[in-house]
Each structure stands twice: as C-alpha cells, then as structure tokens.
Amino acid sequence: MIKQITSTQNSYIKELVLLKEKSRARKKSGLFLIEGAREIGLALKGGYHLDTILFYPELFSETDLDQLVKDSVNRIEVSKDVYQKLAHRDTTEGVLAVTKTKEHVLESITLKTENPLILVAEAPEKPGNIGALLRTADAANVDLVIIANPKTDLYNPNIIRSSVGCVFTNQIAMGSTSEIIAFLKEKQIPIYCAALQASVDYHTLDYTKSTALIVGTEATGLSQEWRDAATQNIIIPMQGEIDSMNVSVAAGILIFEAKRQRNFK
The missing domain is CATH 3.40.1280.10 (SPOUT methyltransferase, trefoil knot domain)
Incomplete structure (x- = not known):
C-alpha cells in the first residue's frame, strides 16, 4: 500500500517545508527537495540517492512514477494542498523527490x-x-x-x-x-x-x-x-x-x- 498524506499540518510535511525554505535544515539533515520529472531523472543519472518520492496523482500517475523510478523507493501520495505547499514552481508536474545531498570536497x-x-x-x-x-x-x-x-x-x-x-x-x-x-x-x-x-x-x-x-x-x-x-x-x-x-x-x-x-x- 502506498502511504497517503492529505494534511499540510502533517509533521513530515512540515519537515519538508523546512527543507524547501531553509539552508540550515538541508545541511543538518543531509536532504533536499527536487521538483519535476526531468530534474529527478537528471539526479538519478548523476548518481544521487532518492529517499522518498511524493506525487499528486491527478498530475503524475503511478504509471508515470514507475517509468521515472526503477528502483524501490518509498512512495507517498499527497493531496493537492500538500503538493502546492511543497512545490516551488507555479507550473509543475506533480512529483517531488526527497534526496540525499553529496559531499563536494x-x-x-x-x-x-x-x-x-x-x-x-x-x-x-x-x-x-x-x-x-x-x-x-x-x-x-x-x-x-x-x-x-x-x-x-x-x-x-x-x-x-x-x-x-x-x-x-x-x-x-x-x-x-x-x-x-x-x-x-x-x-x-x-x-x-x-x-x-x-x-x-x-x-x-x-x-x-x-x-x-x-x-x-x-x-x-x-x-x-x-x-x-x-x-x-x-x-x-x-x-x-x-x-x-x-x-x-x-x-x-x-x-x-x-x-x-x-x-x-
């Protein structure tokens, strides 16, 4: 069963909002958000590890998700309100990835x-x-x-x-x-x-x-x-x-x- 989150007050969603908005949260957790299928595809090509995929099914279906991500990744279906809370762009595709940062030394x-x-x-x-x-x-x-x-x-x-x-x-x-x-x-x-x-x-x-x-x-x-x-x-x-x-x-x-x-x- 794919987990579903419909409330913007969900504690996990609040953590993701911090990742979106605060550099300090990204550095502390070692995680960041990627928005959009093309960007997620490029991250995978670049060797980034996806922690969780969130998708709004009216814009991005489970079939689309299967085509984008071949490996087993934690998946969460979100409501329109939750997706809009997390999305950075005005026009978007309905998919976000919580991703692990890399060391750039x-x-x-x-x-x-x-x-x-x-x-x-x-x-x-x-x-x-x-x-x-x-x-x-x-x-x-x-x-x-x-x-x-x-x-x-x-x-x-x-x-x-x-x-x-x-x-x-x-x-x-x-x-x-x-x-x-x-x-x-x-x-x-x-x-x-x-x-x-x-x-x-x-x-x-x-x-x-x-x-x-x-x-x-x-x-x-x-x-x-x-x-x-x-x-x-x-x-x-x-x-x-x-x-x-x-x-x-x-x-x-x-x-x-x-x-x-x-x-x-």
Whole structure:
C-alpha cells in the first residue's frame, strides 16, 4: 500500500517545508527537495540517492512514477494542498523527490582526462547566476566546476530550477580560494583569471592543454589572491560604455573559446 498524506499540518510535511525554505535544515539533515520529472531523472543519472518520492496523482500517475523510478523507493501520495505547499514552481508536474545531498570536497574529485577544462567561480551569490554557470558548463561538457568561497547553498531550490537540473550532471567541488589554488597548482593546471589588470585578450592564448578559467562577481571581480596566482590574466574586449558583463555570459565566452580550440572535444 502506498502511504497517503492529505494534511499540510502533517509533521513530515512540515519537515519538508523546512527543507524547501531553509539552508540550515538541508545541511543538518543531509536532504533536499527536487521538483519535476526531468530534474529527478537528471539526479538519478548523476548518481544521487532518492529517499522518498511524493506525487499528486491527478498530475503524475503511478504509471508515470514507475517509468521515472526503477528502483524501490518509498512512495507517498499527497493531496493537492500538500503538493502546492511543497512545490516551488507555479507550473509543475506533480512529483517531488526527497534526496540525499553529496559531499563536494576537492579531495573526492577525479579528473578523467589528461587535459581537463575547469571552470572556477569565486563567491557567486545569485542563484540565477549559479544556475546559468552550471547550464553553460553542462552544455560544454566541462570536466569540473569549482565554487570558491560559496555564498549560497548548492541545493537552494532556485539553483536547481535555474540550472534546469544541471546541478546534478556537472562534477562540482567547493572550497576556499586558497584550497582551490593549491589544488590547481598541485595538478599543474594553468590558471587564467578574467580580470582587467595586466591582462591579454582571451582569444590570444592556448587552451588546448589543461586549463582552469576563473571568473568573479560582476560587483567586485576576482580577489587579489586569484590575480596573484594567475598564470595569465585574460580580458574579453568590450566596445560599449561599461567594463563588465554578466558572469555567466563571460564564462560562456571563455569556455566555448576553449572548446573551439579543442575542436569541441
């Protein structure tokens, strides 16, 4: 028998609301919510472990559930009110997964190619920007995304939504700037920092070997620590009145120049 929950005052539902709304609850429990069949499918593909599936049968049937989840997972049928209480999006598909978080430490990273392409973003705050960076990294099949000095919980619902589930398909690590610089230097990976100071045009360098592309926030750019550690600072020439662009756009330009030089391999 599939368990049913119809009350928004149910204690388990209240716990899930906290997972949805509070980073502290996600970190304490090691659990987070995924909304939508595509996102859940990508999480499964990325090796995430589902704890519980909740579904609203008028939008997502048991047959749909069988097709989405092949393994034995705890299933709960919920009412419309309960589903709407848990859902983050206005338009949705009627299915949610309570999922176990992963550890994103540098020590667990395995670089699977001899000449990896790595994207490092220092202290990104806006979930929309983080999601866009992850979508770009996924589109280019970047080997590793590293977030330095993270300001936002990786399992924030807005990151999951804006990344369209690419938070699950990228290999992601987090750490301090010092830790990441040490990691890159240990691996003998050249560091190319997007910065205005002492920079050369980004397209004049060779990115066919191991490459780490470093981007900072639009407001403050990269810290001095990164600029000091750079193999070379690089700049995207601009012809308008401003001297910066959206971080995800800048990252996309740099990443796809590297992919072009590598013949998109």
